[in-house]
Amino acid sequence: MNFGFFQLARCGSMEKVIRSFKQLESEDFRILATVERGMGSYEYVPIDYITKSFPKNVSETISRLDRLHKLKLLVRWIGAYIGYRLTLSGYDILALGSLVSSNIIYAFGHRVGIGKESDVYDALTPSNERVIVKLHRLGRTSFKQVRRLRSYVHNKGGSWFFASRGSAEKEYSALQILFEAGINVPRPRGQNRHAIVMDFVEGDELYLIRKLPNPLKILNEILDNVKLSYRVGIVHSDLSEHNVIVKPDFHVVLIDWPQWLPVKHVEALRYLRRDVSNILRFFERRFGVRKDLEETMKKIL
Numbered sequence: 001m002n003f004g005f006f007q008l009a010r011c012g013s014m015e016k017v018i019r020s021f022k023q024l025e026s027e028d029f030r031i032l033a034t035v036e037r038g039m040g041s042y043e044y045v046p047i048d049y050i051t052k053s054f055p056k057n058v059s060e061t062i063s064r065l066d067r068l069h070k071l072k073l074l075v076r077w078i079g080a081y082i083g084y085r086l087t088l089s090g091y092d093i094l095a096l097g098s099l100v101s102s103n104i105i106y107a108f109g110h111r112v113g114i115g116k117e118s119d120v121y122d123a124l125t126p127s128n129e130r131v132i133v134k135l136h137r138l139g140r141t142s143f144k145q146v147r148r149l150r151s152y153v154h155n156k157g158g159s160w161f162f163a164s165r166g167s168a169e170k171e172y173s174a175l176q177i178l179f180e181a182g183i184n185v186p187r188p189r190g191q192n193r194h195a196i197v198m199d200f201v202e203g204d205e206l207y208l209i210r211k212l213p214n215p216l217k218i219l220n221e222i223l224d225n226v227k228l229s230y231r232v233g234i235v236h237s238d239l240s241e242h243n244v245i246v247k248p249d250f251h252v253v254l255i256d257w258p259q260w261l262p263v264k265h266v267e268a269l270r271y272l273r274r275d276v277s278n279i280l281r282f283f284e285r286r287f288g289v290r291k292d293l294e295e296t297m298k299k300i301l
């Protein structure tokens with residue numbers, strides 16, 4: 001597949017993923033997708049299950065499985081039967097492959113952020129626009145703890161993958177609604193499995209900024225966007241100075257929406273209050289701009 005880096009810089013494990021990506025043929029992608037499907041029912045997908053999906057090419061399939069295993073895209077298990085499951089890199093490859101073949105991205109750049117539950121990279125579209133690929137990684141922070149609970153994880157097959165995919169789908173659906181409503185969020189470009197693609201936003205996260213020409217204006221713009229989000233039924237629920245980007249023109253963009261709640265949710269108001277209070281506290285501490293929480297809440301509601 002035609003896909004590459006536009007910058008080979010320090011991508012770590014993702015660099016390996018992209019290198020193996022370039023060695024793969026469409027048959028390899030089909031085999032990986034078959035293993036993915038099997039993981040809904042098996043801890044390790046039996047080799048027979050996989051070869052049965054390619055009845056005309058059994059020996060070729062077996063040698064491809066071998067190679068995908070060497071590329072660390074699959075884990076092999078040899079027990080009562082031989083079985084395979086995807087590695088995290090295997091899952092990454094499937095998502096990136098789909099985004100490439102649907103012309104959403106063309107090249108992969110360097111990592112721009114590591115969140116608690118995501119890896120964020122920049123990338124290019126086929127027409128050379130700069131975009132962000134956010135790979136959701138649920139369960140990573142408690143990896144060791146999850147490993148201790150091996151049996152639980154394993155009998156759920158690909159539960160981490162499916163949870164990460166759910167998180168990406170959830171964030172993407174919010175971005176679509178919010179962007180459509182004219183709220184300042186990155187334009188959503190596409191989603192596959194645990195990956196979402198959105199416009200790259202130039203600027204700095206609010207928490208990095210020491211001086212602003214007109215902090216009150218920025219605070220009001222953030223609160224206006226919170227209010228508009230509420231109007232379309234969405235509460236961010238993780239809003240803070242870390243999830244607001246201030247652009248060079250001093251307009252703001254709100255990012256990081258996977259944990260949003262619908263306004264009807266029983267906890268929505270509590271989270272809305274927390275979002276607003278995080279922002280108000282930050283502006284007071286950093287810029288000495290004060291607004292009353294209760295009054296602000298009233299205006300939003």
Ligand SMILES: Nc1ncnc2c1ncn2[C@@H]1O[C@H](COP(=O)(O)OP(=O)(O)OP(=O)(O)O)[C@@H](O)[C@H]1O
Binds near residue numbers: 132198199205
């Ligand atoms: N559209 C974007 N444009 C530019 N940079 C972005 C964009 N989306 C994310 N980033 C960068 O990547 C970082 C992490 O992204 P994001 O906040 O969405 O996820 P997260 O940090 O994993 O979530 P959490 O806050 O739970 O750790 C951001 O702080 C920001 O630096």
Ligand SMILES: [Mg+2]
Binds near residue numbers: 115242243256
């Ligand atoms: Mg964040």
